[in-house]
Amino acid sequence: MDDSLFSSYLDKPSIFKNKNILTSNYIPDKIAHREEQIKQLASIVAPALRSYSPNNAFVFGTVGTGKTISAHFVMNELLTAAKKNKTVPIKTIYINCKMKKVADTEYRLFARLLKEFDCVVPDTGLPTDVLYRKFFELIDKQEQIIILVLDEIDALVSKVGDEFLYNLTRINTDLTKAHLAIIGITNDLSFTDALDARVKSSLGEEEIIFPPYNALQLRDILMERAAAGFNDGVLEESVINKCAALAAQEHGDARRAIDLLRVAGEVAEREHETKISEKHVDIAEQRIDLDRVTESVKTQPRQSQAVLYAIIKADSDKLGSLLTGDVFDKYKEICTNNGLKILTQRRISDLIAELDMLGIIHTKVISHGRYGRSREISLAIEGTVLDNVKKILFDRFGE
Numbered sequence: 210m211d212d213s214l215f216s217s218y219l220d221k222p223s224i225f226k227n228k229n230i231l232t233s234n235y236i237p238d239k240i241a242h243r244e245e246q247i248k249q250l251a252s253i254v255a256p257a258l259r260s261y262s263p264n265n266a267f268v269f270g271t272v273g274t275g276k277t278i279s280a281h282f283v284m285n286e287l288l289t290a291a292k293k294n295k296t297v298p299i300k301t302i303y304i305n306c307k308m309k310k311v312a313d314t315e316y317r318l319f320a321r322l323l324k325e326f327d328c329v330v331p332d333t334g335l336p337t338d339v340l341y342r343k344f345f346e347l348i349d350k351q352e353q354i355i356i357l358v359l360d361e362i363d364a365l366v367s368k369v370g371d372e373f374l375y376n377l378t379r380i381n382t383d384l385t386k387a388h389l390a391i392i393g394i395t396n397d398l399s400f401t402d403a404l405d406a407r408v409k410s411s412l413g414e415e416e417i418i419f420p421p422y423n424a425l426q427l428r429d430i431l432m433e434r435a436a437a438g439f440n441d442g443v444l445e446e447s448v449i450n451k452c453a454a455l456a457a458q459e460h461g462d463a464r465r466a467i468d469l470l471r472v473a474g475e476v477a478e479r480e481h482e483t484k485i486s487e488k489h490v491d492i493a494e495q496r497i498d499l500d501r502v503t504e505s506v507k508t509q510p511r512q513s514q515a516v517l518y519a520i521i522k523a524d525s526d527k528l529g530s531l532l533t534g535d536v537f538d539k540y541k542e543i544c545t546n547n548g549l550k551i552l553t554q555r556r557i558s559d560l561i562a563e564l565d566m567l568g569i570i571h572t573k574v575i576s577h578g579r580y581g582r583s584r585e586i587s588l589a590i591e592g593t594v595l596d597n598v599k600k601i602l603f604d605r606f607g608e
């Protein structure tokens with residue numbers, strides 16, 4: 210039995226005590242270093258406990274700064290306090306606008322809101338203003354305060370515009386019994402710049418900023434998770450500091466810090482080691498980037514994939530830097546071989562700019578004085594990541 214396939218996994222103590230705690234989906238009981246923001250948000254919604262409508266609010270902060278968990282925490286506490294004190298009914302609704310098929314169109318958003326009040330409408334077909342009216346009638350049936358949290362609101366606005374927000378904020382003026390307060394959460398710090406002035410002033414009655422975590426704060430967050438998620442003695446001391454430092458460099462993202470720590474544990478476990486060390490964090494970092502890049506390449510539209518493949522092919526053909534023209538020639542070949550429509554060079558330039566934003570390539574605009582400008586393109590990925598991407602694209606487009 211001791212020579213069985215799995216014996217090497219069983220005879221060593223395991224690294225993880227509870228891996229779930231080391232995922233970024235896990236909701237911790239304590240939210241460290243966000244006391245200020247939590248207090249602010251609580252003070253904004255607190256009037257609900259006295260039957261007044263809270264102000265609308267915007268919550269800003271880059272990814273992984275604790276916005277979502279803090280909002281959940283405050284809403285839960287509010288409901289607990291409301292229950293204890295027998296206030297006017299308070300209902301909180303949380304919607305993540307990035308969820309596909311849930312709230313990625315105005316129609317779906319309202320369908321989802323109606324569902325909160327047990328009103329089911331068909332997936333498509335009705336005019337949006339019918340849904341809007343239904344929602345209005347349903348909530349105004351009784352005295353109540355509704356707090357609607359729209360998380361990742363920038364995703365929805367960039368897709369469908371801000372009219373729905375205007376409609377939602379207008380609702381209050383017509384409601385007679387109920388009140389609606391909206392809390393919009395966004396990762397995009399310049400989100401409000403593009404909003405209609407009326408929406409901006411009405412939703413921005415209150416603003417809360419979630420700053421990035423620094424390395425010391427990330428360290429505290431990680432220590433808490435590590436104590437509950439790993440078995441005793443498996444962590445070398447420097448590991449947490451390293452994860453915290455790396456994530457602090459990447460705009461203080463707690464999600465990244467936690468992912469690094471968990472994946473480092475997985476790497477150590479796979480190598481049958483009993484302790485996690487800094488080298489496992491290095492491997493974890495590479496692996497996370499690999500996953501991120503391959504995932505984003507896989508989910509790109511076909512045209513963009515064809516452009517990227519053209520860049521990779523042109524890059525291996527040519528010494529020195531690439532120009533849009535070099536890429537365009539390869540791109541046309543790929544399209545012809547694969548029955549794809551050939552887009553204009555102008556559109557290709559746009560797709561190239563998008564690939565740059567994803568961090569897969571670098572581009573640099575070079576001015577040639579009166580001869581105009583051109584764009585120099587180079588790959589931002591190398592090694593295994595590049596090999597992986599090549600394979601994905603080869604499978605899709607062939608040689």
Ligand SMILES: Nc1ncnc2c1ncn2[C@@H]1O[C@H](COP(=O)(O)OP(=O)(O)O)[C@@H](O)[C@H]1O
Pocket residue numbers: 232233234235236237239240241242243270271272273274275276277278279430463464467
């Ligand atoms: N202060 C904190 N204490 C403990 N864990 C945190 C804290 N901030 C963030 N996290 C962890 O990081 C993850 C990302 O946080 P989240 O609230 O989703 O960030 P955001 O919404 O700002 O992108 C959470 O699931 C949680 O596990």
Ligand SMILES: [Mg+2]
Pocket residue numbers: 276277278360
């Ligand atoms: Mg969030």
